[in-house]
Amino acid sequence: MEKYIALLRGVNVGGNNIIPMPSLKAAFEEAGFAEVSTYINSGNIIFSSENENLLALQQKCHHAILHAFQLDIAVAVISAKDLREALEHAPKWWDKDDEAKHNAIFVIAPADAEAVMESVGEAKPEYEQVAHYGQVIFWSAPIKTFSRTRWAKIVSTSAYQTITIRNANTAKKLSRFCV
Numbered sequence: 001m002e003k004y005i006a007l008l009r010g011v012n013v014g015g016n017n018i019i020p021m022p023s024l025k026a027a028f029e030e031a032g033f034a035e036v037s038t039y040i041n042s043g044n045i046i047f048s049s050e051n052e053n054l055l056a057l058q059q060k061c062h063h064a065i066l067h068a069f070q071l072d073i074a075v076a077v078i079s080a081k082d083l084r085e086a087l088e089h090a091p092k093w094w095d096k097d098d099e100a101k102h103n104a105i106f107v108i109a110p111a112d113a114e115a116v117m118e119s120v121g122e123a124k125p126e127y128e129q130v131a132h133y134g135q136v137i138f139w140s141a142p143i144k145t146f147s148r149t150r151w152a153k154i155v156s157t158s159a160y161q162t163i164t165i166r167n168a169n170t171a172k173k174l175s176r177f178c179v
Contacts, residue, residue: 001034001048003080003178006061007106008043008073009164019043019069027068031060039174043073044166046080046177054079055109076106076164078135080178086136087175093129094138095168101146104171105137111162113137119159124150136171137163 006028011017021038024045028036033047051057058077065073078086086104095102107113113132123130128141128149141149154160166174 001050002052003035003046003048004057005078005080005083005174005178006043006045006047006058007076007078007164007166008045008065009075009108011043011073012041017071017073019065019071019073023068024065027064028061030068031064037177039177040170042166042170044170044174046174052079058109074108074161074164076108076135078106080175082134083136083171083175083178086133087172089133090138091129091131094131094140095172097140097142099144100140100142102138102140102168103165104168105139105163105165107135107137108162108164109135111159116159116162120154120157121150124148128152 011019021041025036025038028045028047033049035048037046038044049057054077058075061075061077065071107116113135117132117137127145128151130137130139130151139151146152
């Protein structure tokens with residue numbers, strides 16, 4: 001069995017798409033996943049499965065949520081191995097400056113990181129840094145100029161529907177929980 005992380009998009013944000021984490025855990029167990037746990041209230045589920053096809057796992061997770069909560073929630077699925085590898089290859093500037101925001105942007109298949117980055121457009125180097133490894137996009141921007149970045153405005157792009165964002169601390173903790 002291999003460990004995976006499902007990252008739900010837009011759960012428990014602003015009073016929308018409310019899913020209690022104990023109920024989410026139960027829904028994943030009912031769907032046949034093993035060693036299920038959740039991390040914080042934003043829809044991060046760690047689980048084990050014998051299925052190594054990420055798209056099939058993503059669809060199974062999506063169906064479990066739809067069935068249990070009647071919510072059509074987009075889900076990114078990444079193996080624990082791929083998350084660790086991405087974090088090991090994170091750019092040297094990512095999560096280093098205390099005066100900046102550092103996010104891991106998880107691309108929801110079938111979209112891919114390069115297409116998402118192209119859709120958003122080139123980063124503004126005077127305000128932000130962006131790079132990717134696999135399906136994880138690393139983004140850092142100083143807090144004082146955050147609103148001037150291209151990636152802070154991703155909400156107004158078509159790419160926004162194909163991603164889910166976690167801060168650096170959450171991404172790193174998820175990786176540690178999967179050992």
